[in-house]
Amino acid sequence: MNCVQINNSQEWHDHVTSNQKPVVVSFFAEWCAPCHKLNPQLIQEAQKNCEKWQLCFVNVDNEDLYDVVQQIAKAQIPSVHLLNRGTSIDSMTGYSERKTKSFIDRVCS
Numbered sequence: 001m002n003c004v005q006i007n008n009s010q011e012w013h014d015h016v017t018s019n020q021k022p023v024v025v026s027f028f029a030e031w032c033a034p035c036h037k038l039n040p041q042l043i044q045e046a047q048k049n050c051e052k053w054q055l056c057f058v059n060v061d062n063e064d065l066y067d068v069v070q071q072i073a074k075a076q077i078p079s080v081h082l083l084n085r086g087t088s089i090d091s092m093t094g095y096s097e098r099k100t101k102s103f104i105d106r107v108c109s
Contacts, residue, residue, distance in 0.1 A: 072088055
């Protein structure tokens with residue numbers, strides 16, 4: 001499967017900013033109930049579309065990634081961003097099944 005948990009700035013660089021593929025990054029927190037609904041849906045979509053994009057997860061409570069979270073997610077969770085070489089080109093905040101499907105459709109097009 002094409003899913004990676006990002007734990008530090010080196011992993012962010014390796015899996016997101018240096019990645020040749022587009023990367024979908026889910027900014028989540030363990031205490032966030034909508035995140036627990038969103039992330040399994042993202043994993044399911046990543047399994048079907050692994051050749052097109054990579055899925056990464058960033059826990060917003062990880063202090064090692066504070067700057068990344070502030071720069072991209074801006075403390076809004078759940079927050080999902082499509083990045084190309086580290087630059088956000090599309091995003092979605094909040095959760096609904098329909099909203100997530102629409103976002104994934106845009107990512108895959």
